[in-house]
Amino acid sequence: MDYVYGPGRNHLFVPGPVNIPEQVIRAMSRNNEDYRSPAIPAMTKTLLEDVKKIFKTTSGTPFLIPTTGRCSDISSLQIGTGAWESALTNTLSPGDRIVSFLIGQFSLLWIDQQKRLNFNVDVVESDWGQGANLDILASKIAADSSHTIKAICIVHNETATGVTNNLATVRKILDHYQHPALFLVDGVSSICALDFRMDEWGIDVALTGSQKALSLPTGMGIVCAGPKALEATKTAKSVRVFFDWNDYLKFYKLGTYWPYTPSIQLLYGLRAALDLIFEEGLDNVIARHGRLAKATRQLAFSIVIVYPSLRFILFAWKPRLAVEAWGLKNCTQKEEWFSDTVTAVVVPSHIDSSEIVRRAWKRYNLSLGLGLNKVAGKVFRIGHLGHLNELQLLGCLAGVEMVLNDVGYPAKLGSGVAAASAYLQNSTPLIPSRI
Numbered sequence: 352m353d354y355v356y357g358p359g360r361n362h363l364f365v366p367g368p369v370n371i372p373e374q375v376i377r378a379m380s381r382n383n384e385d386y387r388s389p390a391i392p393a394m395t396k397t398l399l400e401d402v403k404k405i406f407k408t409t410s411g412t413p414f415l416i417p418t419t420g421r422c423s424d425i426s427s428l429q430i431g432t433g434a435w436e437s438a439l440t441n442t443l444s445p446g447d448r449i450v451s452f453l454i455g456q457f458s459l460l461w462i463d464q465q466k467r468l469n470f471n472v473d474v475v476e477s478d479w480g481q482g483a484n485l486d487i488l489a490s491k492i493a494a495d496s497s498h499t500i501k502a503i504c505i506v507h508n509e510t511a512t513g514v515t516n517n518l519a520t521v522r523k524i525l526d527h528y529q530h531p532a533l534f535l536v537d538g539v540s541s542i543c544a545l546d547f548r549m550d551e552w553g554i555d556v557a558l559t560g561s562q563k564a565l566s567l568p569t570g571m572g573i574v575c576a577g578p579k580a581l582e583a584t585k586t587a588k589s590v591r592v593f594f595d596w597n598d599y600l601k602f603y604k605l606g607t608y609w610p611y612t613p614s615i616q617l618l619y620g621l622r623a624a625l626d627l628i629f630e631e632g633l634d635n636v637i638a639r640h641g642r643l644a645k646a647t648r649q650l651a652f653s654i655v656i657v658y659p660s661l662r663f664i665l666f667a668w669k670p671r672l673a674v675e676a677w678g679l680k681n682c683t684q685k686e687e688w689f690s691d692t693v694t695a696v697v698v699p700s701h702i703d704s705s706e707i708v709r710r711a712w713k714r715y716n717l718s719l720g721l722g723l724n725k726v727a728g729k730v731f732r733i734g735h736l737g738h739l740n741e742l743q744l745l746g747c748l749a750g751v752e753m754v755l756n757d758v759g760y761p762a763k764l765g766s767g768v769a770a771a772s773a774y775l776q777n778s779t780p781l782i783p784s785r786i
């Protein structure tokens with residue numbers, strides 16, 4: 352029973368937490384077990400091996416940490432971070448210089464944590480809606496011949512603005528200058544949904560959270576450390592207890608795996624989630640995310656928009672983004688940064704985007720993402736990640752069209768849906784397991 356009942360299914364289109372597949376829910380519906388019995392270590396061993404596949408690493412060492420990326424109110428900035436903190440404290444010492452990119456709410460929160468952990472944070476700031484400024488990174492790395500920069504911290508996909516950063520370029524810059532800085536990546540809203548290649552891009556620590564593209568309940572941080580990061584733990588002086596990788600490694604060696612009690616249910620859930628991803632094929636999963644994202648932004652050849660002030664009908668004949676089919680703009684400023692897991696839609700200044708989110712939930716049982724911090728009231732977000740298919744997305748887009756009209760923005764009903772479904776009808780392949 353919903354805490355506040357709504358008929359039918361809730362259309363969950365926030366960019367995490369996302370829909371949990373029935374198979375995962377069923378797999379988790381079980382009793383507690385003795386985690387010291389032979390069964391749980393045996394399952395953990397296969398989980399650790401399999402989880403490496405979602406990072407595309409063979410040399411990394413994963414840690415399944417009972418936490419999330421961040422665990423407090425997003426507006427307060429009083430944040431205790433799990434996976435982030437684990438990545439930083441295991442590899443760095445207080446005072447270490449870090450280059451970190453501020454491009455939206457989640458990079459802001461990570462930077463806040465970095466500062467509070469007493470690192471010397473060199474912040475590279477861009478407008479919200481832009482990607483990380485990698486030209487500035489290149490000039491900082493070029494100027495740093497004495498290697499004072501110990502780490503580069505970057506959020507692969509900034510969930511607040513729908514911006515994806517180019518990680519391959521970061522690696523190229525470091526390699527070009529033969530710079531040894533660690534490369535730490537927040538892949539919370541990218542891993543398992545976007546192209547992510549830990550080994551190929553030389554990422555030293557990558558992390559995600561269970562409630563994003565893995566489509567599990569909240570509660571498990573998944574951190575993967577490359578060999579250089581593991582080596583760095585030997586000299587890293589940051590205080591760490593709960594997140595200390597050495598405690599895990601000790602139990603890995605013993606073959607019992609757990610320094611403390613794991614959530615048995617989440618482990619079975621993770622097993623089922625990984626099985627589903629491998630059944631579909633990770634590359635197919637990534638392609639599906641690309642398709643759903645394009646459909647959200649997709650091109651409409653003939654769109655009717657009724658402008659509120661001018662009250663005339665405009666026929667647009669050239670290809671447009673789906674959100675543009677409604678006469679609205681994507682918060683992401685350039686195509687190279689478009690995110691395949693979240694689209695942040697900018698609304699006209701006379702409309703409060705929070706009202707769109709409120710009404711969508713109250714009237715249509717549709718959950719959209721709020722605009723956060725700097726873009727609060729200015730954008731709403733459509734999350735298209737995790738366990739989701741084409742027709743579910745069309746339901747969301749139809750709901751958005753209706754709610755836009757509800758708040759006084761006369762988007763032509765059906766225009767975004769038509770654009771998206773035309774694209775999807777041409778691009779959706781047969782379901783791999785049903786061919």
Ligand code: PLP
Pocket residue numbers: 366367419420421422423457506508509510511537538539540560
């Ligand atoms: N990093 C990114 C990119 C996120 O999108 C989020 C949450 O949305 C976080 C970190 C924080 O994760 P959590 O809310 O699990 O603490």
